Amino acid sequence: MLNDGVASILYTGGTTSSPKGVELTNDNINNLADYYRKSGIDINNSQRFLDIIPPFVPYGLCGSIHMPLCNGVEVIMIPDYNPKKFADLIIKYKPNHVLGVPAHWENFLKDEKTQNLDLSFLVSAGCGGDNVPILLEDEVNDFFANHNCKHKLAKGYGMTELSSAAFTCLDNANDLGSVGVPLTKNNVKII
Numbered sequence: 001m002l003n004d005g006v007a008s009i010l011y012t013g014g015t016t017s018s019p020k021g022v023e024l025t026n027d028n029i030n031n032l033a034d035y036y037r038k039s040g041i042d043i044n045n046s047q048r049f050l051d052i053i054p055p056f057v058p059y060g061l062c063g064s065i066h067m068p069l070c071n072g073v074e075v076i077m078i079p080d081y082n083p084k085k086f087a088d089l090i091i092k093y094k095p096n097h098v099l100g101v102p103a104h105w106e107n108f109l110k111d112e113k114t115q116n117l118d119l120s121f122l123v124s125a126g127c128g129g130d131n132v133p134i135l136l137e138d139e140v141n142d143f144f145a146n147h148n149c150k151h152k153l154a155k156g157y158g159m160t161e162l163s164s165a166a167f168t169c170l171d172n173a174n175d176l177g178s179v180g181v182p183l184t185k186n187n188v189k190i191i
Contacts, residue, residue: 004025004026004027005025005026006023006024006025007024007025007026007028007029008023008024008029008061009021009022009023009024010022010024010056010057010058010061010160011056011160012159012160012161013057013160022160022161024058024062024163028062028162028163029061029062029066029163030066030070031163031183031184031185032062032063032066032067032163032164032165032183033062033066033067033070033071034070034184035168035183035184035185036067036071037070037071038184039168039170040170040171040172041123041124041170042123042124043068043071043073043096043097043123043124044071044072044073045071045072045073045074047073047074047095047096047097047123048073048074048075048076048093048094048095048096048097049064049068049073049074049075049076049095049096049097049098050076050078050089050090050093050095050097050098051064051065051068051075051076051077051078051099052064052078052081052086052089052098052099052100052104053099053100053129054081057160057164058158058160058162058163058164059099059128059129059158059164059165061164062163062164062165063099063126063128063164063165064099065077068097073096073097076093076095083103083104083107084107086100086104086107086108086111087107087108087111087113087114088113090108090114090117091113091114091117094121095121095122096121096122096123096124097122097123097124097125097126098122098124098125098126099126099127099128100125100126100127101127101128101129101130102127102129102130102131102132102133102136103130104127105125105127105136105140105153106136108140109139109140109143114143114147117147118147118148119144119147119148119149120148120149120150122144122149122151123151124151124154125140125144125149125151125153125154126153126154126155126156126168127140127153127154127155127156128155128156128157128158128164128165132153132155134176134177137153137155137176137177138176140152140153141153151171152169152171152174153169154168154169154170154174154180155168155169155174155178155179155180156168156169156179156180157179157180162186165183166182166183166186166188167179167180167181167182167183167186167188168180168181168183169181
């Protein structure tokens with residue numbers, strides 16, 4: 001298959017109009033994996049990635065399966081995910097990387113099993129799929145800092161048409177309320 005050939009058709013959620021199938025090319029999907037390799041995020045083949053996002057959305061297929069595998073990271077797939085078990089999965093698997101939505105991190109903070117948890121194993125904890133309220137972001141960051149995690153919650157912005165992400169936060173570009181910096185090979189314009 002050519003680099004610019006269609007590799008996947010994923011459907012939008014229909015938030016701005018009717019749901020539609022979006023053709024994602026090899027380049028679309030591979031650029032996301034390449035970005036993480038070049039971004040300075042500590043991602044390597046001795047690490048684990050907890051995948052709780054369904055593969056029928058690009059956040060799951062591109063961000064939680066393809067990207068870690070392209071970077072040699074072990075992927076722990078949870079095919080029958082229960083949001084109430086988010087904390088249990090992090091405690092059990094001690095992943096170095098995990099992506100979630102704001103509700104996952106809110107539940108994580110409230111779970112009594114996390115209150116004495118050492119999070120020093122966590123390298124990147126991503127949050128997308130919805131707006132992250134600044135209060136929640138601040139609470140998660142405080143929780144991480146108080147539980148030996150050296151990193152902040154990494155937010156991002158994307159859409160199906162962008163293979164899940166166009167912006168993401170890095171340790172040096174992660175202000176409260178920010179969605180970070182554009183991924184490589186993305187042209188951005190504010191209008």
